[in-house]
Amino acid sequence: MDSYIERINSFIKNLDKETLLALSNISSERKFKKGDLLLSENEICRKSYLILHGIARKYYLNDGKEVTTELYFENDLAVSFESYTLQQSSKEYIEALTDITVSITFYEAFQEAKIKYPKLLALDLMFAEYYGMWLENRLFQFHTMSATDRYLDLIKKSPHIVQFVPLTIIASYLGISLETLSRIRAKI
Amino acid sequence: MDSYIERINSFIKNLDKETLLALSNISSERKFKKGDLLLSENEICRKSYLILHGIARKYYLNDGKEVTTELYFENDLAVSFESYTLQQSSKEYIEALTDITVSITFYEAFQEAKIKYPKLLALDLMFAEYYGMWLENRLFQFHTMSATDRYLDLIKKSPHIVQFVPLTIIASYLGISLETLSRIRAKI
């Protein structure tokens, strides 16, 4: 399933010139500073953010408490999926955890481009499929793995994470309390 | 987000005749009996099953124990997403929980049709988007809700479920033990 990213990348690389140009014409680069919000609750997610450099996260508030749903690293695509797809107001925030550089693509422009360039439609489908598989895997972890195993899996896949992301955020990403995470780490 | 199904259905309804014909040409109806497996572990999921009538489920084995990942009712689309998308061998089973009637569409034929009829590509994207939103919602439940609340939510959305689906399966779908589910039900 990880190989799917490579398939997506090679698909992009092999796009014809017009399609590539169309894509780059509707994208632009921008920087954000640590702590900046790329998206807030109640806003409509009208842009997708491809992380070029740095770390970001997505979270929502559940009775006042932040619940982190995704961590973004280089080459990840950050959007609030439901808000972006339905163009409805978002329940989620997207926040820069470090200074970041992103490539922004507007929803509206991408929608139009997809009509003119069906390969972009195919690309969009690949992104959605990848996200679906990622979600299935994450669901599997919540469905069947203990907090300890979820943590171990996380640091196996992203060993560097602990240096850059505060434990509060990691705990909430794992769906456990900060104290439990601290105890898990103490045991290992 | 539930309204998205209506949007998909009206999208299908409004498809041009050729596209609709192409779609119906690669689909066929079939019946299965209660207990039949539509897909087994280690098979490649080469078909999608639109449930026309009856109930089915998807599950995998986790050290010998069945973990139900999805329950399918009328108009739901049953596939093992990762196996279908990557055309790799499946970790999941799909099983008829009652006698069912389904509309089968072959992966290969649908892939070809998508090239010729970009609207089918758009339709496929909508299916993937819907599944993504469904998964996000399910993840939200595991991430933040208690077993009791997950159960209450389930019977709110599918009140009939308890009459047709054994509690063992419901418990595994909710990610709790059969005994815990029994106690939750006793309290309410």
Added chain:
DNA sequence: ATTTTTATTTGACATAAGTCAAATTTCTTG
């Protein structure tokens, strides 16, 4: 209908993880 099998409930106890408070460590910032 009676038996056998399967599904569900109940009891007693074990374990994972949460909560609240306090202590300690680490990071910021003047």
Added chain:
DNA sequence: CAAGAAATTTGACTTATGTCAAATAAAAAT
């Protein structure tokens, strides 16, 4: 570098849920 703020750890205790075994209840088969 010192002082204050923020992040992390630790302790004591609570709560949710799991496990194993046994008891019922319901369904299927003879």
